[in-house]
Amino acid sequence: MVRINVSPNDPPEEHPTIGLIGMGAMGVMYARQLSKAGWKRISVCDLPEKYDSLKLEYKDVPGITVHRDGHAVSRISDFIMYSVEAEYIDRVVSQYGPSTKVGAIVSGQTSVKAPEKDAFEKYLPQDVDIVSIHSLHGPTVSPEGQPLVLIQHRAPDSSLHVVESIFRCFGSRFVYLTYEEHDLVTANVQAVTHAAFLTMGTAWAGQRSYPWEQGQYVGGIETVKVNIMLRIYSNKWHVYAGLAILNPSARIQIDQYSSSAAELFKLMLAGDEDGLRARVYKAREQVFGSVKAERAPIFLTEDVLDQFTIGGSGRSSPTGTTAPRANSHLALLAMVDCWAHLNIQPFDHLDLAATPIFRMWIGVAEYLFRSTERLDAAIRSAVYDVMLRSDDLEFVVAARGWSQCVSFGSFDLYKRRFLETASFFESRFDEASAIGSEMIKAISQS
Incomplete structure (x- = not known):
């Protein structure tokens, strides 16, 4: 004994x-x-x-x-x-x-x-x-x-x-x-979060572009998005497949994330700034409205996060093109919209069972949504900056693809989709792993 x-x-x-x-x-x-x-x-x-x-x-x-x-x-x-x-x-x-x-x-x-x-x-x-x-x-x-x-x-x-x-x-x-509570919580803090970054990677790979090396997706929020995307794709595919395919709660959330991205994108295409703002602000109130203002934000300053930028001078994207810095942040708008539609309160999970990636994802969402200036800039970019449309279109298509992949319940399909995307970023994995670990450490200690 x-x-x-x-x-x-x-x-x-x-x-x-x-x-x-x-x-x-x-x-x-x-x-x-x-x-x-x-x-x-x-x-x-x-x-x-x-x-x-x-x-x-x-x-x-x-x-x-x-x-x-x-x-x-x-x-x-x-x-x-x-x-x-x-x-x-x-x-x-x-x-x-x-x-x-x-x-x-x-x-x-x-x-x-x-x-x-x-x-x-x-x-x-x-x-x-x-x-x-x-x-x-x-x-x-x-x-x-x-x-x-x-x-x-x-x-x-x-x-x-x-x-x-x-x-x-x-x-x-x-x-x-309990077993049941675990699967619901992990769906909330892991599955749909992973889906967001898997979608980003597939969208960028679909454009054959390392956009952060073209002047786009650089600094602050973009640094976190790029680092985590690369970190996920440098891991084993089965780590994420089982979590998504075998967890019923995860399937529901990934489907809603895809729907949120598509519905927001339709408002962008229609030029409906008022409709987009109303939907985004409603989601902001539902997710962030009850968060205590005195609670210290998770997100580090942009100056600190700039230390963790992937790549740098002397490297080029496979396309060799240059993109603007403006960003609709569709991935984040869709994430908060998804949480709102599913009545998920992500901050409830922060102290309970937050993973390092989930902590950073809430942090960047909070950083965007609790600043009226930053949120309005994203909404204006989404509606009026047509240079972003190709990126956002690729994102919506990729989100739908990942949702369908999970709904089919096929590990083989999931593996193929994951590895095809990962192969495009493979040359950046060593650097991303080292920098990403340091970034997680910095945010955890903050």
């Missing part, structure tokens, strides 16, 4: 055996964080064909033992975490779940919990407890200060406390939710 207040400072023989099934990017992050904290009994595995390479990789990492498969990990571990893609969780748990050690605590680290819950209830023995988790950040972001969701699904308080003790070394902020 594992003590509820066990810590890495206790004698190694008192440590729980921590089992990690799946050593993708997040599994690796968890294994290394636990090893760094001083846990001495960490058992890991991945696909059987990766056994030899994994064993070589971790032969000198303290506390980590590599096993051939999930059966070996499951039968000896006091705490077992499945860190596999949501698309495959059913298959993997059906394979290794029956080998679970009696009295063990089982967890999942999937981004969508509905399939995980079904798999656990279907295949895990009744004599094991279920306390799931989810770190709401990527593998390259430090877990310190970030939300770590804990789901006490089928377990006494003592098992929850054991899981808390294991992960206290992360320095994360524990957030307690």
Whole structure:
């Protein structure tokens, strides 16, 4: 029986055996964080064909033992975490779940919990407890200060406390939710946010343009948009596919985001400045009207954000053209309109379970919408600056494409669409990853 207040400072023989099934990017992050904290009994595995390479990789990492498969990990571990893609969780748990050690605590680290819950209830023995988790950040972001969701699904308080003790070394902020609450919150803070940046990337790739290297999309809001777009496309496609396709709440929100973009664009085409302003201001009141004025804004100053601009002099876009600085900010107008239509209050999630990307996205939306001068300038640009129409048209088409892709529920289609866009930006990924991490750090510390 594992003590509820066990810590890495206790004698190694008192440590729980921590089992990690799946050593993708997040599994690796968890294994290394636990090893760094001083846990001495960490058992890991991945696909059987990766056994030899994994064993070589971790032969000198303290506390980590590599096993051939999930059966070996499951039968000896006091705490077992499945860190596999949501698309495959059913298959993997059906394979290794029956080998679970009696009295063990089982967890999942999937981004969508509905399939995980079904798999656990279907295949895990009744004599094991279920306390799931989810770190709401990527593998390259430090877990310190970030939300770590804990789901006490089928377990006494003592098992929850054991899981808390294991992960206290992360320095994360524990957030307690149910499976259902988790999927609704993650749809609110992740799925539609990711869809916005996926759409930006597809629109720019469709124009065969790096617009931030032409004088457009430079500085302030644009810096955040470009950095996050590149950061998302430099990650694995399946990280976002499962979250969007397998989460029913996400599908609804992504569809509304596409509809919001299209309906706002129609007002722009009609030259209906009054109609566009009325709709945008109504959304502003619904989303930002109840936010306390004394709360410090999230967004950093433009001078600070200018430090994180991608590219620079001497680089050229594939098209070699020059674009104006004016911007309708259709991506942001559609985001706030989407929140308003779905009665989502994004600030309610800020302290609950905000990811670094969601925090920045709210920040730039707030920066635009709480300034009448900036918002009116965007509305005027949207209606009267025809130089922006091609960009906005590409955005609306891309948004509709991503919405349809998710509604079809096809992982293959999602993968193809993602990788085709990512290939266009691949030459910028190394720079974007380094700069984006620094930007996230600066905003988190502000």
